[in-house]
Amino acid sequence: MMPSDIKLATSPSAVRLALRGITKSYPSVVANDGIDLTVEAGRIHAVLGENGAGKSTLMKIIFGVVQPDVGTIHWEGAPVEISTPGQAKRLGIGMVFQHFSLFETLTAVENVALGIPGRSDLAALSSQIVALSDRYGLPVDPGRAVHSMSVGERQRVEIIRALLQNPRLLIMDEPTSVLAPQAVQKLFGTLRQLAAEGCSILYISHKLDEIRELCDVATILRGGKVTGICDPRQETASNLARMMIGREIPACRHAPASTIDDPGRLTIANLSVKSDDPFGVDLHDISLIVHGGEIVGLAGISGNGQRELMAALSGETLADEPSSISLSRVPIGSLGPRQRRRLGLCFVPEERLGRGAVPSLSLDENSLLTANGTPMVQAGMMQPAKIRTFTERCIATFNVMCGGPDAAAKSLSGGNLQKLIMAREVLQQPKVLLVSQPTWGVDVGAAAFIRQSLVDLRNAGTAILVVSEELDELFEICDRIAVIAKGRVSPIRPVSATDIKDIGLAMTGLWSPADDTRTPAEKGARIAN
Amino acid sequence: MQYASPLIAVLLTAVFGLLLCVAAGRNPWAALYTFTISPVSTLYGVSELLIKAAPLILIAVGLAIGFQANVWNIGAEGQLTIGAIFSGGLALHVASDGVLLLPAMIIAGAVGGMVWAALPALLRTRFNANEILVSLMLNYVAQLWLSYLIYGPWRDPQGFNFPQSKPLVADALYPILVPGTRLNAGVLIVLVAVIVGWFVLKRTFVGFQLRVTGLAEPAARYAGFSTTRAIWIGMLAGGAAAGLAGVGEVAGPLGQLFPTASPGYGYAAIIVAFLGRLSPIGILFSGLFMSLLYLSGEAAQIELNLPSATTGLFQGALLFMLLAADLLVNYTIVVAPARRLQEKIS
Numbered sequence: 001m002m003p004s005d006i007k008l009a010t011s012p013s014a015v016r017l018a019l020r021g022i023t024k025s026y027p028s029v030v031a032n033d034g035i036d037l038t039v040e041a042g043r044i045h046a047v048l049g050e051n052g053a054g055k056s057t058l059m060k061i062i063f064g065v066v067q068p069d070v071g072t073i074h075w076e077g078a079p080v081e082i083s084t085p086g087q088a089k090r091l092g093i094g095m096v097f098q099h100f101s102l103f104e105t106l107t108a109v110e111n112v113a114l115g116i117p118g119r120s121d122l123a124a125l126s127s128q129i130v131a132l133s134d135r136y137g138l139p140v141d142p143g144r145a146v147h148s149m150s151v152g153e154r155q156r157v158e159i160i161r162a163l164l165q166n167p168r169l170l171i172m173d174e175p176t177s178v179l180a181p182q183a184v185q186k187l188f189g190t191l192r193q194l195a196a197e198g199c200s201i202l203y204i205s206h207k208l209d210e211i212r213e214l215c216d217v218a219t220i221l222r223g224g225k226v227t228g229i230c231d232p233r234q235e236t237a238s239n240l241a242r243m244m245i246g247r248e249i250p251a252c253r254h255a256p257a258s259t260i261d262d263p264g265r266l267t268i269a270n271l272s273v274k275s276d277d278p279f280g281v282d283l284h285d286i287s288l289i290v291h292g293g294e295i296v297g298l299a300g301i302s303g304n305g306q307r308e309l310m311a312a313l314s315g316e317t318l319a320d321e322p323s324s325i326s327l328s329r330v331p332i333g334s335l336g337p338r339q340r341r342r343l344g345l346c347f348v349p350e351e352r353l354g355r356g357a358v359p360s361l362s363l364d365e366n367s368l369l370t371a372n373g374t375p376m377v378q379a380g381m382m383q384p385a386k387i388r389t390f391t392e393r394c395i396a397t398f399n400v401m402c403g404g405p406d407a408a409a410k411s412l413s414g415g416n417l418q419k420l421i422m423a424r425e426v427l428q429q430p431k432v433l434l435v436s437q438p439t440w441g442v443d444v445g446a447a448a449f450i451r452q453s454l455v456d457l458r459n460a461g462t463a464i465l466v467v468s469e470e471l472d473e474l475f476e477i478c479d480r481i482a483v484i485a486k487g488r489v490s491p492i493r494p495v496s497a498t499d500i501k502d503i504g505l506a507m508t509g510l511w512s513p514a515d516d517t518r519t520p521a522e523k524g525a526r527i528a529n
Numbered sequence: 530m531q532y533a534s535p536l537i538a539v540l541l542t543a544v545f546g547l548l549l550c551v552a553a554g555r556n557p558w559a560a561l562y563t564f565t566i567s568p569v570s571t572l573y574g575v576s577e578l579l580i581k582a583a584p585l586i587l588i589a590v591g592l593a594i595g596f597q598a599n600v601w602n603i604g605a606e607g608q609l610t611i612g613a614i615f616s617g618g619l620a621l622h623v624a625s626d627g628v629l630l631l632p633a634m635i636i637a638g639a640v641g642g643m644v645w646a647a648l649p650a651l652l653r654t655r656f657n658a659n660e661i662l663v664s665l666m667l668n669y670v671a672q673l674w675l676s677y678l679i680y681g682p683w684r685d686p687q688g689f690n691f692p693q694s695k696p697l698v699a700d701a702l703y704p705i706l707v708p709g710t711r712l713n714a715g716v717l718i719v720l721v722a723v724i725v726g727w728f729v730l731k732r733t734f735v736g737f738q739l740r741v742t743g744l745a746e747p748a749a750r751y752a753g754f755s756t757t758r759a760i761w762i763g764m765l766a767g768g769a770a771a772g773l774a775g776v777g778e779v780a781g782p783l784g785q786l787f788p789t790a791s792p793g794y795g796y797a798a799i800i801v802a803f804l805g806r807l808s809p810i811g812i813l814f815s816g817l818f819m820s821l822l823y824l825s826g827e828a829a830q831i832e833l834n835l836p837s838a839t840t841g842l843f844q845g846a847l848l849f850m851l852l853a854a855d856l857l858v859n860y861t862i863v864v865a866p867a868r869r870l871q872e873k874i875s
Contacts, residue, residue, distance in 0.1 A: 316751060337750075337751065338752070338753035338754075341753065351747065355747040357748065358741055361744065368734075370751075372734060377734045380734050381732060381733055381734065382737060
C-alpha cells in the first residue's frame, strides 16, 4: 500500500534510495537476508523490527559502515557502492545514532566542526547552527559544553550536525528512547517539517504507537527478512506486532498488589550523594520507601541520577550517613555490595556485559559473581558441582537459550543474558530486588517473560524497585511510581492515581511540593539505630 | 589462538636469531645448535637450566597472581634484592648456624620481598599512585641499598677488598640435590609455588575474585569484590615470590652477597609470566625456555664470539614478538592511503 496524499517537494514518484536483495551474513547469523527497501523522496519511512531483526545492520549498510555480501543499492536512480560513511555523507545521507558520538568536554559548535573535513571557522559555523536551530525548532546554544546539556539537547546537536550536510536522506536510529513524551512531539514536528521540504527520513523503531503516528510507510523486518510493507496509519498495533514478532505481544498477568508484607522493607531517607564523576549527577535529599510485596517504578530520562542512585543502593558507592538507606530497619548505608547481598538485597544492573556479567567467563563462573554464599563457596573453595546445579537451575527456570553452563556469557543474545542475570538474582530469593532497565534492548518475548517474573516475585513478597525509561513498562508492572529528575525524586503516587502525561511532565523536573502525598513518616523517614 | 601466540613468538624469535647470526657472518645451523642443544647436552647443563629457571618461574607465578587482577608489579627485581638482603643479613649478622637458620632465611626473604612490595601497594591504595612507576623506581632504591651494604658495612674484611660479603656457612645454604652439579633444594620451593599458584587461581574464591577484577572491573565492583584487596594480594604475592627467589640466589648459586643479586630475573620474569599466559602451568614451560635463553647467551659468547648483550637482545626480541603476535591474533593490518583513512575516521 502506498499512500498518495503526501505532497512531495520533488517529483511525486522520485525514488531516493532503493535496496535490492541485500544480504549480509556473519559467521553465526544471517543478519540481512535478501532485503528490498524503497524510500521515496519526502517520505517518513519506518523500519520496524525487534532487536536482532537486522535493522542496525541494514542501516550500517546504507551508511557505508558495513558492506553487503550480495545486493545492489540505487541512490536517486543510479547504482552506487557506499564504502565509507564519508561517501554516504557526500551522497547526501545523514545519520543520528542511538548512542550519541559527542565529546563531553567540547562545546556544541566544536563537536559539529569535528564532523566536517578540514578546518572550520567556528564563528561562521555557530551562526549556521543558530539559523538551522531557528528554522527547525531545535534550540541549541552553540557555545555550551556538551556535558552540561540534557540528553534531548545532545540529540538536537546530533541532528543539527547531520542537517548541516544538507542531507536528502536522514536516518534516525531509535531517536525517542531518550526523550520525555513532550519532547517526542517536538521532534516529530521537526521531522515532519524536514519531510515536507523533501528530505526522506528512515525512522528506526520498535515502538508501534510512534510509527503509527509519524510514518507514511513502514517496512517490517523479522529474522533478517522483510515480513511486510504497509501504511502504518491504516494498521492496528496488533497487526503490526504480528508482522514484527510473528504473534501477539504477550500481556503480563498483573493483579494489584494484594498484601503489603513488611512495610518499609527498603527505606531511603534523605539520601544525598555527591558524584565522583565530573559529568555525573549529584543526588539531593532522596526519600523513598518500598514495601515488601510491591513494585515501585522510578521513571526518568537517563542521565538524571538513576545510575548514581542505583550504585548508592547496591553499595557500589557508600552513603555518608549509614542510616540513610535501611533494609527491614537495619541501616545498610555503610555496607558494601556483598554485605548488602547477604542481608537480602540483590541488583540487576543496566549494563549486562562487563558489569552484570563478565563477557569472557562461562555461565557457571558468572553465577558465582553474585551467588557466592554457601553452598557455592565453602571455606574459600569454589564448589564446581554446586555451582553447576545452580546455573542449570537458572537456565531451566528462566528458559535461557544458551550452549550450556560452560558457554561464555558473551555468546548469549541480549535477551537471554538478561534472563540469566535475572534468574541469578531472583533464585537467591532476595528481600529487596533493584532492577535497572529490565528490558532495555531485549526482544519482545523475553521482555514479557522478564516482566512476568518480576510480578511473580512481587507476589512472593519481595520489595522491588524498577528504574526504566519505558513508561509503558512501568505502568504495566508497577504499583506505585515516582520520577527522578536532576538527582531529585518526585513524590511517589499509586499508578492508579496518575497517568503517562503527568509522569511525562514530571520527567522534565517539574513538580510542586503541594503534589507531595507522602505521609509525614515517609517524608522524614529516618530510622533510629 | 590465544595459546598459539606464545609458540608463534618463540618461532619468530628463533628465525630472528638465525637471521642475526647470518648477518654477523656465523653459520646459522651451528648457531642453532649452540643456542638450543649444546647448553643442555650435559647433565651439568641441564642442572644449570633448572637453576636459572627456578627464580624466573618462582617470580613469574607470583607476578601472574597480580597481573590476573590488573595489578602491575614491575618491581620484582627490587623485591628480589631486598629478599636477598634480609635473608643474607640474617645469616651473616643475626644467627650464625643451626638447622633452623635456612627456614628462618626463607621466611625473612619472603617478608623482605613483601615489605618492598607493600610500599607501592600502600601508595596505590591510599593515594592512587601508579604502582608501575612506584614499583619500578623502588628497584633502583633496593639496588642502591645492596650496593651500600656490600661496599660498606657488610664487606668481607678478608675479601681482599673485593665488593662481597663473607661466604655463608653451610647451614645457610640449600642442600645440593645432584652431586657434581649446583642443583639444590631451592627448586622444590619452585614446584610448591607452581602448585599453590595454580590452586589459588583456579580453585579458590579469592583467585576467582582476582580474575574478575582483571577481566571486568565494573563487574567486580558490582559483585562487591574489593579492588583494594586485589591490589594488596597481587602486590604481596609478587613480593613474596620475588623475595623467595632472592633467598634462592643467596642460599643457592651465589652463597654470599654481591653488589648485584640477580642478572635481571625480576624483569625477565615479566616476560615469562606473559609468555606462559599468566597460568602457573604455562609459566613452568616459559620459564624453562627463558632460562635456555640465558644459557645460550653465555654459550654464544664462548662458542660464537657474540657479545654478552645477546641474552638481553633475545629477551627483547621475544617480548616484542609476543606483543606483536598477541596484537595480530586479534587485529588485521589494513594498508590504506591517508585520504581514505581520514574518511573512515570521519
